Each structure stands twice: as structure tokens, then as C-alpha cells.
Amino acid sequence: MRNKKKLLIEQLEQKLAHFKDARKVLIPQKGWVNTIRTTLNMTREQLGRKLNMTKGAIQKIEEREATGQITINKLKDVGKALDMKFIYGFVPIDGTINDLVNNKAYILAKKIVLRSNQNMKLEDQGIGDEKIEETIKDMANEIKREMRKSLWD
Numbered sequence: 001m002r003n004k005k006k007l008l009i010e011q012l013e014q015k016l017a018h019f020k021d022a023r024k025v026l027i028p029q030k031g032w033v034n035t036i037r038t039t040l041n042m043t044r045e046q047l048g049r050k051l052n053m054t055k056g057a058i059q060k061i062e063e064r065e066a067t068g069q070i071t072i073n074k075l076k077d078v079g080k081a082l083d084m085k086f087i088y089g090f091v092p093i094d095g096t097i098n099d100l101v102n103n104k105a106y107i108l109a110k111k112i113v114l115r116s117n118q119n120m121k122l123e124d125q126g127i128g129d130e131k132i133e134e135t136i137k138d139m140a141n142e143i144k145r146e147m148r149k150s151l152w153d
Contacts, residue, residue: 005147013097022091031065033058033078040082050081101144104151109139 028035037047044055051058061078064070072088079086092100113136143151
């Protein structure tokens with residue numbers, strides 16, 4: 001089971017590798033539809049004809065995209081009308097999926113170890129800082145290996 005989860009993460013990493021520079025993409029303030037349309041020197045009326053819509057409807061599409069209130073299907077339709085392919089996805093804010101899992105595992109392990117150590121200190125059985133860090137790393141590796149659901153709580 002562990003190998004299957006590891007394989008799934010590796011496969012996801014490969015798929016997301018194509019988007020590695022996506023974090024550098026800045027979304028235009030007026031949205032992509034408006035930016036692409038105006039850059040191509042296309043009027044709303046022209047785009048509207050391709051979509052069988054009025055120029056007012058195109059303006060609404062641009063406004064909805066800019067405010068995040070547009071559907072994925074509508075963006076696909078607009079992309080097709082612009083002779084472009086609409087692509088969407090999710091990428092980690094920093095690093096890779098593996099980095100994300102490692103960070104979450106470390107945070108969870110630290111929480112568990114420090115809570116346990118606090119209880120042990122109350123009983124005069126606490127451990128030193130080096131041992132705590134080693135224990136956190138060991139537990140983080142175990143959590144990652146098991147891919148515990150609690151990782152996402």
C-alpha cells in the first residue's frame with residue numbers, strides 16, 4: 001500500500017512538472033479573456049459572434065472572470081473561440097508535492113512529539129533538544145511513509 005501511495009505521488013509530480021513555472025504567471029487585473037482579446041485587437045463584438053453572444057454578454061464574461069465568478073466550461077468555450085486551449089490546475093505554492101508532504105509530516109510530528117515531551121516533563125522524564133529533533137524527524141518519516149490522513153487536519 002505504501003509503495004502505491006509513493007507511486008501516485010511520483011506520477012502526480014511528473015504531471016505537475018509541466019506547470020513548474022506556473023507560479024511565475026501573474027493573472028492580469030482585467031482577466032485573461034480581456035487581456036488576450038485586446039492584445040489580439042479583437043472587439044467584444046467579434047468575440048461575441050464567435051460565441052453567438054452579444055458584446056454585452058462578452059463584457060459580462062470578462063467581468064465574471066476578473067472577479068472569479070465564471071465557470072470552467074465558459075472559459076473553455078471562450079478559449080475555443082480564441083483558437084486557444086484553456087488549461088487549469090493546482091500547483092504547490094512552494095516546491096513540489098513531495099515538499100508539501102514533507103512539511104506537513106514534519107509539522108504534525110513536531111506537534112505530537114512536543115505534546116508527548118511536555119507530558120513527560122511533568123513527570124520529570126523529558127528529553128533533550130537533540131533527541132527531540134531526532135524523534136520529530138523519525139516520526140515525520142513514519143507519517144510520510146504511512147501517508148496518514150491526519151496529515152491534512
